[in-house]
Amino acid sequence: EVQLVQSGAEVKKPGESLKISCKGSGYSFTSYWIGWVRQMPGKGLEWMGIIYPGDSDTRYSPSFQGQVTISADKSISTAYLQWSSLKASDTAMYYCARGYSSSRFDYWGQGTLVTVSS
Amino acid sequence: SYELTQPPSVSVSPGQTARITCSGDALPKKYAYWYQQKSGQAPVLVIYEDSKRPSGIPERFSGSSSGTMATLTISGAQVEDEADYYCYSTDSSGLGVFGGGTKLTVL
Numbered sequence: 001e002v003q004l005v006q007s008g009a010e011v012k013k014p015g016e017s018l019k020i021s022c023k024g025s026g027y028s029f030t031s032y033w034i035g036w037v038r039q040m041p042g043k044g045l046e047w048m049g050i051i052y053p054g055d056s057d058t059r060y061s062p063s064f065q066g067q068v069t070i071s072a073d074k075s076i077s078t079a080y081l082q083w084s085s086l087k088a089s090d091t092a093m094y095y096c097a098r099g100y101s102s103s104r105f106d107y108w109g110q111g112t113l114v115t116v117s118s
Numbered sequence: 119s120y121e122l123t124q125p126p127s128v129s130v131s132p133g134q135t136a137r138i139t140c141s142g143d144a145l146p147k148k149y150a151y152w153y154q155q156k157s158g159q160a161p162v163l164v165i166y167e168d169s170k171r172p173s174g175i176p177e178r179f180s181g182s183s184s185g186t187m188a189t190l191t192i193s194g195a196q197v198e199d200e201a202d203y204y205c206y207s208t209d210s211s212g213l214g215v216f217g218g219g220t221k222l223t224v225l
Contacts, residue, residue, distance in 0.1 A: 035214070037161075045153070045161065045204050047214035061213055062119060095160055103151055103208055106172065108160040 002026040004034075004096055004109035011115045012086050019082035020112045022096030029077035030054035033099030036070060036081050039111075040092045048094075050102055051079060059102075086116045120144060120209035122217035129223040136192040138220045140205030143186055150188035151206040152181055153216075154199075161204065165190060192222075200224045 007021040022034060035050040049060040053072040060070070072079040079096060094112045097105035122142040130136045140150060152165040163172055165181035168188060178193045188207075192199055205217040 037216075044202075044219040045155070045206075045216040047206070047216055050214070059213060061215075097161075102212065103149065103206065103214060104163065104166045105151075105153075105161075106163055106166075108162070111160055 002098065002107045004098060004107055006094075006096055006109040006112045009113040009115070011117070013118055014086060014088055014116055016086050016116075017082070017084050018086055018114065019080050020094060020114065022079045022081075022109050024077045024079070024098065027098070030074050033102050034072065034079040035097045035099050035102075035105055036068075036079075037095045037097060038064075038092045039095065048081070050099060052102075053077075053079065086114075088116050088118075090114060091116045120213075120215050122205050122207060122215055124203075124205060124217040124220045126218070127221045127223065129225070130195050132197055132224055133194050136195045136199070136222055136224070138190045138192075138203050138205075138222065140188045140190075140207075140217050141186050142188075142205075142207055142215075142217075144209055145183060145186050145188055145207060148207045148209075150181065150183050152179075152188075152190045153204045153206060154201045155204065155219075156201045164203075195222070195224045197224050 036048040038046045048064045051058045053074045096109040098107040149167045153161040154164045155161040168183040169181045180191045
């Protein structure tokens with residue numbers, strides 16, 4: 001059974017760093033893309049970027065380039081999304097999703113809620 | 119930046135056909151995908167590559183694309199189809215973008 005299990009909810013202060021994770025199981029982790037999607041409270045889905053764990057090919061939306069870092073550790077079938085300095089506007093639900101292609105996201109994680117507040 | 123435009127809301131009665139549109143300049147050359155998101159849940163892929171349906175998705179869901187517009191059609195909408203629907207595609211550089219979402223009400 002294909003599963004993407006994301007790390008738990010986080011509460012952080014502005015300026016702090018954060019790394020959330022997405023662990024894949026039940027499939028060949030290096031053969032599929034992993035995408036990250038942001039959903040701010042009460043808002044729509046926003047495509048942040050994708051990574052191909054097989055060769056670490058990574059692409060970012062212009063809106064998120066330089067704001068976050070996407071990485072993967074194929075030895076433990078885990079993808080990451082990280083921030084070096086959080087802002088209150090980073091408060092959102094973050095989803096990872098498996099990409100059958102770079103666009104066809106067929107399995108999704110349960111989401112990680114990130115709250116940034118002083 | 120590239121944009122996909124959807125109507126904010128669509129409302130139908132149970133059993134009627136719901137159509138949700140998505141317009142984008144690159145759609146003549148790029149596939150459209152459709153995701154369903156029910157309240158408090160992760161999105162689910164309901165249509166990929168314009169018109170293909172993943173296994174497990176009811177046959178009442180169909181997709182089409184012509185020119186700069188893609189359309190998700192739900193034939194005989196059910197109350198359980200009430201959700202937000204997002205179209206997704208890529209720009210000329212292969213970077214992804216979601217439409218703004220359409221809230222489907224079935225009542």
